[in-house]
Amino acid sequence: MSVMNAQRYMGHSGMVHFHSQTLMEDIEATLTDMTGIMDAVDGSFAFQVKMRSFSFAKALMQEHFNEDYIESDQFPKASFQGQIVGWSVSLGDGETHVVRAEGVFWCHGIEQRRTIEGSLKKADDGWEISCRFPVELEEHDIDVPGWATYLISPTIDVDVQIKLTQQ
Amino acid sequence: MRKQDSSSWQVVLLLTLLVCSVSSRGQGLLDVLNESEEPVTVPVSATFKDTRIVNVQSNETPGSGVLHFVIAHRFGTLSSGAYDLWGLDNAQMRMGLDYGLTDRFAIGVARNTYQKTYEVNAKARVLRQSTGPKAFPFSLSWYSVMMVNGLKASQEYSPYYFTHRLSYVHQAILTRKFNERLSLALVPSFVHRNFVEATGDKHDMFLIGGGGRYKLGPRFSINAEYHHRLTPAFALGASPSLSIGVDIETGGHVFQLHMTNARGMFERSFLAEPAGSWANGDIYFGFNLSRVFQLKTNSEG
Numbered sequence: 001m002s003v004m005n006a007q008r009y010m011g012h013s014g015m016v017h018f019h020s021q022t023l024m025e026d027i028e029a030t031l032t033d034m035t036g037i038m039d040a041v042d043g044s045f046a047f048q049v050k051m052r053s054f055s056f057a058k059a060l061m062q063e064h065f066n067e068d069y070i071e072s073d074q075f076p077k078a079s080f081q082g083q084i085v086g087w088s089v090s091l092g093d094g095e096t097h098v099v100r101a102e103g104v105f106w107c108h109g110i111e112q113r114r115t116i117e118g119s120l121k122k123a124d125d126g127w128e129i130s131c132r133f134p135v136e137l138e139e140h141d142i143d144v145p146g147w148a149t150y151l152i153s154p155t156i157d158v159d160v161q162i163k164l165t166q167q
Numbered sequence: 168m169r170k171q172d173s174s175s176w177q178v179v180l181l182l183t184l185l186v187c188s189v190s191s192r193g194q195g196l197l198d199v200l201n202e203s204e205e206p207v208t209v210p211v212s213a214t215f216k217d218t219r220i221v222n223v224q225s226n227e228t229p230g231s232g233v234l235h236f237v238i239a240h241r242f243g244t245l246s247s248g249a250y251d252l253w254g255l256d257n258a259q260m261r262m263g264l265d266y267g268l269t270d271r272f273a274i275g276v277a278r279n280t281y282q283k284t285y286e287v288n289a290k291a292r293v294l295r296q297s298t299g300p301k302a303f304p305f306s307l308s309w310y311s312v313m314m315v316n317g318l319k320a321s322q323e324y325s326p327y328y329f330t331h332r333l334s335y336v337h338q339a340i341l342t343r344k345f346n347e348r349l350s351l352a353l354v355p356s357f358v359h360r361n362f363v364e365a366t367g368d369k370h371d372m373f374l375i376g377g378g379g380r381y382k383l384g385p386r387f388s389i390n391a392e393y394h395h396r397l398t399p400a401f402a403l404g405a406s407p408s409l410s411i412g413v414d415i416e417t418g419g420h421v422f423q424l425h426m427t428n429a430r431g432m433f434e435r436s437f438l439a440e441p442a443g444s445w446a447n448g449d450i451y452f453g454f455n456l457s458r459v460f461q462l463k464t465n466s467e468g
Contacts, residue, residue, distance in 0.1 A: 010203065035200045046196035052209055057464040059230025059270070060419060067213045068416075073347060081197050096439045145386070147417055 007040040007126050015160030016049055018135075020153040027061060027152065029054040036162045038127060043087025045101065047162070048079040069142050069152075070108060078107040080114070092122040101131075106138040118160075126165035133158055208299035214306060214344040215352075217421045217457055218265065218273075218290075218452075220378040220392045221410035222429055222437045223354055226308040226342040228290050232463030235261040236278075239294035239455040240431050246448030254452060261432040266462075281431040283317030296343060308340040314435050324362075331362035336434035348388075351379040356394070358439045368401040372439050386416040390423070394438055405441030407447075423455040 014034030020027040031053035038045040051072040056062040067070040082103015084091075091097050097120050105114040120129025135156045137144060144152050195207040198404030215225035218235060229235040239261040243254030251257060263277035263286070270292075277286040294307040314334045320327040341353045354376035363370060412425025428445050429437035432453075443449020 008199075010200075012203070035204060037196045037200050037203075039196065044196060048197065048200050048204075050207075058461045059233055059267075060459050060461070063213050066417075079197060079200075140407055143385075145417075151418065 008167045009040060009124075009164035010167050011036045011162045011164040014047065014049075014160065016054075016156065017159045018054075019157045019159075020132045020155075022150060022153050027056070029062070034160070034162055036129070036164055038129075038164050040092070040127075043084035044082070045103075046079060046081035048077055050077055052076065053075065062081040063116070069144070075107075075109045078105075080102045080105045080116070084118075084120070085115075091120060094122055096121040105135075107135065108142050110140045112139055123163075126163055128161075128163050130159075130161040132160070146163065172180060176249055179334060183390055186221065186296045206300050208297050208301040211306070211344050213294040214296070214342050214350045215380055216388065216414045216416055217423060217455070219423070219455060220352060220380065220390050221412045221423065221427060222408065222432060223309045223352070223378055223394070223434075223457075224308070224338060224390050225338055225352060225378075226292065226306040226340050228271065228273040228292055228308070229265050229383075229459065230461075231270045232461060233267045234460040234462050235265040235267070235273075235457060236460065237261070237265070237455055237457045239453065241265070241281075241427070241430060241432060241451040241453035243451065244448065245450045245452065246360045258326050259430065259432070271295075277433070279431065279436075281433075281436060284431070284433055284436075285315040285317060286312050286433055287315075289314035291303065298334060305341055305343040308342070310336075310338045312336050312434055314433050324364075327362075334358070334360040334362075334435045334439075336438065338434070348382040349378070349379065351426060352392075353377055354394075356434070356438050358435055360435065363401075369398055371398065373397040374438050376438075380414065388414045390414055390425070400441060402441045408437045408442040409445060419459050421455075421457045423457075425453055425455075426450050427453060 012136045013032055014036050015030065015032050016034050018028065026032060031049060033053050034047060034049045036047040050099050051070050054065065056065065071090050080103055082101055085100040085102055093154060099120050100115055102115045105112050116131055116133045118129060121128045135158055137154055137156065169311050215227050218225055218227050243257035245252050245253050247254050251326045259281045261277055261279045263275055265273050265275035267273045273290045275288045288311065290310045292306065292308050294303065296306040297303045297444065316332040322467060335355060336358050338354055338356045342350060344350045354373040356376060358372040361401040374394050374396050376392060376394040380388045380390045382388040390413065394408045396407055406428055410425050410427035410428040410429065412423055415422040428450055429435055430438065430451060
């Protein structure tokens with residue numbers, strides 16, 4: 001068990017940024033307290049965000065995000081957990097590697113099996129991980145009323161960056 | 168037979184263990200994350216959709232840097248009949264601008280056609296309901312407004328100074344969001360009028376008000392409020408103000424449609440002045456229509 005823990009890397013200040021663009025409106029939000037953990041023995045991982053941490057430029061957008069769309073009281077967190085495909089020790093050679101991660105993406109109470117491409121780099125004090133992926137609102141049962149379809153894109157682009165350090 | 172039974176149990180047990188160990192492996196990492204997270208205190212948001220329930224203030228204020236513009240109408244009484252199209256011929260209007268200096272403090276001005284009244288007001292969120300390790304059970308906001316009657320001075324009341332035009336209302340607004348749907352408010356009010364028309368009418372009045380909303384959908388709620396006079400009304404049989412309505416939200420707008428027995432939309436009017444009787448159909452149909460403009464964006468956003 002202690003050997004396994006020695007291979008565990010964690011982070012508590014990951015950045016997540018999302019962006020929705022339509023002709024009428026740009027909506028974006030950022031958080032900087034994503035948590036993440038990775039096991040460097042087998043490449044299994046988990047990442048998690050608190051939806052209420054997302055900060056918007058407009059106060060009312062943030063309220064509508066939490067109250068009307070994501071329903072943060074009911075579904076306070078989103079997570080992605082799974083396994084890096086083709087994990088091997090050679091990924092820790094200090095170069096940036098493009099990898100695929102397979103797992104379950106959980107958002108708004110709905111799970112989706114996803115394969116997400118990202119980059120991975122071993123630094124002296126841990127792992128630097130980043131990725132970009134789309135989220136389809138429909139796949140997660142996030143309702144957009146008719147009048148808002150001009151304002152909210154059906155596909156949200158998500159950017160993630162995190163550094164995991166050894167525990 | 169017996170032997171075979173026990174061996175098949177062993178297989179089931181082995182399979183169960185295997186399945187458990189496989190599934191707990193992935194689950195384990197998320198559990199480790201959850202254990203590593205410090206629980207945080209989060210203020211409860213959106214107790215009400217707008218800064219008013221119907222007439223009375225809710226605990227909400229415009230966010231920092233937000234200009235909140237409200238146009239409100241109260242039509243004539245339903246009892247005025249077909250000739251006035253049940254009141255639609257006669258409308259009173261209120262135009263108000265509120266601005267959030269911070270997330271917890273807002274100032275505002277307004278003009279009412281009713282008695283050509285101007286308002287200057289300020290509202291502060293003193294306490295916020297929150298969840299988490301330092302949970303707090305309710306929100307407390309404070310609202311103060313000065314109203315200036317703009318009607319031409321009548322000879323009847325001579326001498327009539329500017330100070331006679333002024334009245335003040337101070338309110339403590341206690342609210343609690345019980346769940347996603349239900350929010351309730353308790354609003355004690357103090358009204359001071361520098362000038363009262365009838366000799367013997369009181370300059371100072373205390374009232375206790377109650378209000379609430381019940382959400383029927385993510386963007387739709389039913390609202391109601393009632394104000395009980397603790398200081399007896401001077402006019403005999405004066406009805407207290409009672410209002411019911413709905414909130415409909417679309418993006419940056421909130422539409423509030425309601426029925427109320429109060430003619431004026433500023434605090435002195437709907438608190439201190441006798442309202443119409445619901446039983447006699449002295450009911451005004453009206454609406455508040457609000458629009459927010461984000462003038463300054465949050466720096467961290």
